[in-house]
Amino acid sequence: MLKIASLVILHVFGCYSVRRLKEAYWEPISPQIIISEINKLDNVVLGPDDFSLSSVPSPRNAICHMQPDPTSSEKVSGFVAFKQREPNQRLGSCLSLHGFDTKASKSKNRKHGFHIHEYGDVSGGCGSTGGHFNPTGATHGGPGDKERHFGDLGNLIHDDDGNVFQSFVDGLISLYGIHSIIGRALVVHELEDDLGRPGDPGSLTTGNAGARLACCVIGFTTEEMVDNSC
Numbered sequence: 001m002l003k004i005a006s007l008v009i010l011h012v013f014g015c016y017s018v019r020r021l022k023e024a025y026w027e028p029i030s031p032q033i034i035i036s037e038i039n040k041l042d043n044v045v046l047g048p049d050d051f052s053l054s055s056v057p058s059p060r061n062a063i064c065h066m067q068p069d070p071t072s073s074e075k076v077s078g079f080v081a082f083k084q085r086e087p088n089q090r091l092g093s094c095l096s097l098h099g100f101d102t103k104a105s106k107s108k109n110r111k112h113g114f115h116i117h118e119y120g121d122v123s124g125g126c127g128s129t130g131g132h133f134n135p136t137g138a139t140h141g142g143p144g145d146k147e148r149h150f151g152d153l154g155n156l157i158h159d160d161d162g163n164v165f166q167s168f169v170d171g172l173i174s175l176y177g178i179h180s181i182i183g184r185a186l187v188v189h190e191l192e193d194d195l196g197r198p199g200d201p202g203s204l205t206t207g208n209a210g211a212r213l214a215c216c217v218i219g220f221t222t223e224e225m226v227d228n229s230c
């Protein structure tokens with residue numbers, strides 16, 4: 001009898017604790033509120049860090065080691081490095097990629113769509129990384145647009161030798177906060193991202209960027225790694 005009573009008490013307390021946690025940390029945030037915040041601020045940190053990130057000091061450094069998708073004939077590889085000094089400062093990035101097929105490339109203007117995808121899961125190649133990272137429920141756009149997915153980083157442009165050396169700054173994505181890009185995937189596409197301009201259904205979800213050539217998972221690294229890479 002005592003055993004049953006203690007089990008009931010444990011169950012009730014357990015459910016209550018889980019509910020409290022859910023209330024505290026998993027309240028859905030209205031996309032309208034987030035968009036208006038984005039318009040006001042350069043860099044939006046939506047809520048505190050996840051517990052697993054809260055002990056990581058500033059500045060924060062991250063890296064992503066690009067690997068070709070097993071199904072791709074273009075063997076794109078290299079790295080993308082990120083640095084952010086403080087939560088309210090813009091995220092800087094430098095990247096070095098090679099292996100773009102300069103002859104067989106289907107991309108006009110040598111442009112290749114470049115996005116952060118939702119899942120850091122490459123178990124099924126780049127196909128298992130989900131869609132564009134889009135925590136606010138926005139439509140697809142370009143990196144300079146107010147209406148865009150968090151993951152919309154525009155296009156990379158490869159040179160005559162199939163290489164890309166580029167750096168960029170982004171005021172929306174962050175290595176801090178509940179919408180941090182840590183643990184998510186970067187994906188390089190076969191075709192140019194149309195940045196949502198034509199307005200057809202494919203354009204407003206993926207930018208019609210075609211197949212996934214290569215991908216990687218973004219993880220924290222040392223300051224030396226990023227400073228020596230960029």
Ligand SMILES: [Cu+2]
Nearest residue numbers: 114115187189
């Ligand atoms: Cu993509």
Ligand SMILES: [Zn+2]
Nearest residue numbers: 132140149152
């Ligand atoms: Zn997108």
